[in-house]
Amino acid sequence: NAGVTQTPKFRVLKTGQSMTLLCAQDMNHEYMYWYRQDPGMGLRLIHYSVGEGTTAKGEVPDGYNVSRLKKQNFLLGLESAAPSQTSVYFCASSLLLPSTDTQYFGPGTRLTVL
Amino acid sequence: AQSVTQPDIHITVSEGASLELRCNYSYGATPYLFWYVQSPGQGLQLLLKYFSGDTLVQGIKGFEAEFKRSQSSFNLRKPSVHWSDAAEYFCAVGSRGGNKLTFGTGTQLKVEL
Numbered sequence: 001n002a003g004v005t006q007t008p009k010f011r012v013l014k015t016g017q018s019m020t021l022l023c024a025q026d027m028n029h030e031y032m033y034w035y036r037q038d039p040g041m042g043l044r045l046i047h048y049s050v051g052e053g054t055t056a057k058g059e060v061p062d063g064y065n066v067s068r069l070k071k072q073n074f075l076l077g078l079e080s081a082a083p084s085q086t087s088v089y090f091c092a093s094s095l096l097l098p099s100t101d102t103q104y105f106g107p108g109t110r111l112t113v114l
Numbered sequence: 115a116q117s118v119t120q121p122d123i124h125i126t127v128s129e130g131a132s133l134e135l136r137c138n139y140s141y142g143a144t145p146y147l148f149w150y151v152q153s154p155g156q157g158l159q160l161l162l163k164y165f166s167g168d169t170l171v172q173g174i175k176g177f178e179a180e181f182k183r184s185q186s187s188f189n190l191r192k193p194s195v196h197w198s199d200a201a202e203y204f205c206a207v208g209s210r211g212g213n214k215l216t217f218g219t220g221t222q223l224k225v226e227l
Contacts (some may be wrong), residue, residue: 048214097212099210
């Protein structure tokens with residue numbers, strides 16, 4: 001049972017480049033989330049999904065897009081990367097509402113934008 | 115809107131000493147409260163959670179937390195810290211029926227041997 005996996009683990013981009021981060025979970029969870037973690041700012045929610053085919057904006061959605069075409073996958077896209085998007089990105093999933101259920105986190109993706 | 119404050123950015127304790135990490139929340143109704151731990155280079159793992167009932171909740175790894183409504187606090191405690199407890203700890207608050215959690219900025223715990 002792999003839980004939540006993230007691909008890639010590390011990435012360096014140049015300003016203006018695009019990329020997609022992949023999150024996969026094998027727990028049949030309905031809810032999935034993308035967070036970014038920056039020093040001194042904790043975790044901030046970028047986008048989330050309450051089920052296959054649905055997405056919603058979180059606290060800091062600008063510059064990111066997401067898709068949830070399959071229940072087990074949640075993709076985070078950066079269309080035109082900026083240095084301000086240098087961060088560690090975490091994906092998480094939960095079976096039920098996150099306010100009442102445990103969120104399971106992936107190991108993170110460290111992204112540097114030059 | 116809900117919010118969480120963790121007033122201590124860094125805390126250092128000696129191995130075997132007791133630990134208390136502070137968490138204050140802001141929410142109009144009864145909050146759902148969580149503590150997560152992040153070991154270096156890892157994702158977050160749930161330590162414990164409070165929804166209702168007994169205000170003292172027990173978690174994994176010997177941690178406990180006490181919900182105090184009058185103080186809007188949910189402090190995390192451990193009677194005797196182990197070197198392996200060195201990590202970053204996050205308090206989070208959620209609302210009943212809510213789709214998301216709000217995390218605090220974290221407290222980095224260092225354990226001196």
